[in-house]
Amino acid sequence: MKSIPIGRSSRDEIPRLLRVCGLSVKYGADGQALEAALRQLDLEISAGEVVGILGESGCGKSTLALSILGLLPADARVDGSILFRNEELLGMSEAQLRRIRGAKISLINQEPGLALSPVMRVGEQIAEVIGAHSGLKRKARKQEAEAMLRAVNLTNAGRICAAYPHQLSGGELHRVAIGQALACRPDLVIADEPTRSLDVIVQAEILGVLRNLKQKFGTALIFITHDPALLVGFADRVVVMYAGRAVEQGPSSRMFGRPLHPYTKGLLNLVARVPRRDGSAPAGLLPVIPGGPPYLEALTSGCAFEPRCSRKTEICQSEDPEELMPEAGHRVSCFHHGS
């Protein structure tokens, strides 16, 4: 399979909602060893698109989310560019970022309920977000808050609005937090493992809510997860991250149908074994990807996945694979992606 290395200029023509280019993030206070959490990451998302970010714990998923929202800790060193509607977010003042956060880009995090204040009624909290970014009067804000709760399938919106967070179930809290994140009709929502703490039934309901909202409001969504199964039939495109890098990205149909990177193949194998029709487990052991992710500060030259890769050859140890585009829109960083 013939592939061409990707030059930055080839991506510059199409207008995107968000364009992350060469993003590198290192953590660590001055004088300490710096840990690279993101390394030269490129990512784009168009208006209304759902992009799934897939990767193991520690690969930099939340760091990416926090970078986009300008919420990294003060000791983080950031390089690269994050353009949102052609405006550079990196280096923006806190006041400028506050105009964008919540109104244009909002976050649903791993424990969405924690984003809510325990001492304020739920309806007031949503109305407050609406008020901070719009000129709506008190009554209109309250009506809008109730409408938002109905949009996340909370039919008893009046009761929920009047409740304090501790009076709601985990599933209700998740919906409230999603409603709050969408209250100002942002262009982009970043959901960082929003269903991690939920049982599978509530998880499926919350995914259904997000799917409906995408259809209803046309919001673009970055959905972060370590579980490929959650992205099937939901994400338009998938980005697979490993050790702070995007190692493969492309349309979901191709990523799930014909993945190119050995790491993506390994991840998908983990969920490919569906139970038999009679409900019994499939024969054999669940496949695993041998080894674990590398310590990011210990990374030197070569492909970061090389120690765990069944396809590795000499070059993988000494050289960093360039990003290639073997098929339109499908990019991969691997010397042996076609084999």
Ligand SMILES: Nc1ncnc2c1ncn2[C@@H]1O[C@H](COP(=O)(O)OP(=O)(O)OP(=O)(O)O)[C@@H](O)[C@H]1O
């Ligand atoms: N505030 C911080 N200070 C120092 N190191 C950090 C900080 N936050 C994250 N890291 C490190 O950066 C790397 C990436 O962390 P990050 O939280 O982005 O991973 P993740 O993919 O979101 O993991 P998970 O799936 O467990 O949420 C990890 O090695 C982590 O230890």
Ligand SMILES: [Mg+2]
């Ligand atoms: Mg995380």
